[in-house]
Amino acid sequence: MRFLPVKGGRAGGAGLESVSIDRLTVDLGGARILDEVSLTVPAGCFATLLGPSGSGKTTTLNVLAGFTDPGSGDVRIGGRSLTGVPPHRREIGVVFQNYALFPHLSVGRNIEFPLLARKVDRATRRERVAEALRLVHLPDVADRSVRSLSGGQQQRIALARALVFAPQLLLLDEPLAALDKQLREAMQLELKRIQRETGTTTIAVTHDQVEALSMSDIVAIMQDGKIVQVGSPEEVYRRPATRFVAGFLGEANLLPVVDGKTALFGNPVDGSGTTVLRPEDLELTAADHPGTVAATVTEVVYQGARLRLTVAADGTPIVVSAVPGDLAHRPEIGDAVGVRHRGGELRALADA
Numbered sequence: 001m002r003f004l005p006v007k008g009g010r011a012g013g014a015g016l017e018s019v020s021i022d023r024l025t026v027d028l029g030g031a032r033i034l035d036e037v038s039l040t041v042p043a044g045c046f047a048t049l050l051g052p053s054g055s056g057k058t059t060t061l062n063v064l065a066g067f068t069d070p071g072s073g074d075v076r077i078g079g080r081s082l083t084g085v086p087p088h089r090r091e092i093g094v095v096f097q098n099y100a101l102f103p104h105l106s107v108g109r110n111i112e113f114p115l116l117a118r119k120v121d122r123a124t125r126r127e128r129v130a131e132a133l134r135l136v137h138l139p140d141v142a143d144r145s146v147r148s149l150s151g152g153q154q155q156r157i158a159l160a161r162a163l164v165f166a167p168q169l170l171l172l173d174e175p176l177a178a179l180d181k182q183l184r185e186a187m188q189l190e191l192k193r194i195q196r197e198t199g200t201t202t203i204a205v206t207h208d209q210v211e212a213l214s215m216s217d218i219v220a221i222m223q224d225g226k227i228v229q230v231g232s233p234e235e236v237y238r239r240p241a242t243r244f245v246a247g248f249l250g251e252a253n254l255l256p257v258v259d260g261k262t263a264l265f266g267n268p269v270d271g272s273g274t275t276v277l278r279p280e281d282l283e284l285t286a287a288d289h290p291g292t293v294a295a296t297v298t299e300v301v302y303q304g305a306r307l308r309l310t311v312a313a314d315g316t317p318i319v320v321s322a323v324p325g326d327l328a329h330r331p332e333i334g335d336a337v338g339v340r341h342r343g344g345e346l347r348a349l350a351d352a
């Protein structure tokens with residue numbers, strides 16, 4: 001489903017615009033909050049800014065929405081600069097963590113609001129609101145009060161309101177953070193479906209790496225007001241550029257590179273310094289298995305689908321993630337085991 005723009009003069013329909021963020025710098029309260037942040041999001045892509053608290057994600061979104069003026073730098077949508085364009089003229093849909101719905105208005109009135117602001121005629125408004133409700137799979141709630149809906153339903157309504165006027169860009173600020181884990185995971189799939197169906201170029205903010213990896217086409221990792229790596233979810237997870245990215249995106253065994261090979265395991269590494277071995281890239285074997293590193297189990301954590309083991313190999317703690325069904329027997333603390341790397345390309349990390 002693709003909404004047509006509510007105002008004429010724009011080719012292509014909703015969201016089919018690329019977004020380019022060019023060297024944004026923001027200083028607030030005497031501190032540098034954003035430091036030359038640049039990112040290009042191709043038309044129709046879902047990009048996520050991922051980083052710890054205070055890394056500058058929300059500030060970046062606020063600049064895009066027009067709520068914060070950058071000291072320098074520029075944002076362009078479809079090649080047009082947003083500098084000097086007030087928030088309400090940016091044609092950007094925004095969904096916040098706390099939904100920001102109007103509690104005294106019905107669901108239908110909430111969704112209609114951006115259309116009223118754009119002076120869309122009544123018949124088109126009705127059509128659009130119905131279409132937006134179908135898009136979020138809540139076709140029958142237009143007359144309900146917002147307060148009577150669950151958190152997950154309210155978030156769908158917030159999304160319907162953000163998309164109903166066919167924005168050129170959709171911004172999502174921790175949109176699922178207020179939901180419980182199960183609902184959050186279901187809504188991740190829903191958000192992705194809706195984004196795909198409308199083709200709206202989207203930039204989301206989260207500090208949840210699983211959410212970022214599962215929803216995005218592009219992940220931009222932020223640290224201390226800078227973007228430190230941009231890539232597909234697989235690129236940033238498999239080939240993190242720095243120690244920080246390696247550790248932030250999941251469990252990472254950091255091993256020194258000695259003479260072009262990993263310490264302990266001896267796999268060839270492109271570069272020097274340190275490399276990362278993910279726990280699922282390591283395999284547990286019998287203690288005396290040829291070609292493995294001798295180790296002792298120091299911790300076993302049952303995680304349902306996987307078993308997380310910590311072993312000590314030559315004094316170095318190594319985390320191994322195993323599928324319980326792949327193991328001949330459940331290892332116990334104190335067991336002597338062998339560990340080997342399953343193979344694959346390894347790259348050295350930059351020292352940041």
Ligand SMILES: Nc1ncnc2c1ncn2[C@@H]1O[C@H](COP(=O)(O)OP(=O)(O)OP(=O)(O)O)[C@@H](O)[C@H]1O
Binds near residue numbers: 031053056057058059
């Ligand atoms: N108006 C302001 N004045 C001074 N400092 C600010 C202001 N707004 C934000 N900051 C600071 O800027 C830094 C980045 O904040 P920002 O909200 O962008 O981070 P974030 O990555 O979104 O974090 P979170 O995940 O906690 O929302 C923080 O250190 C914050 O304290």
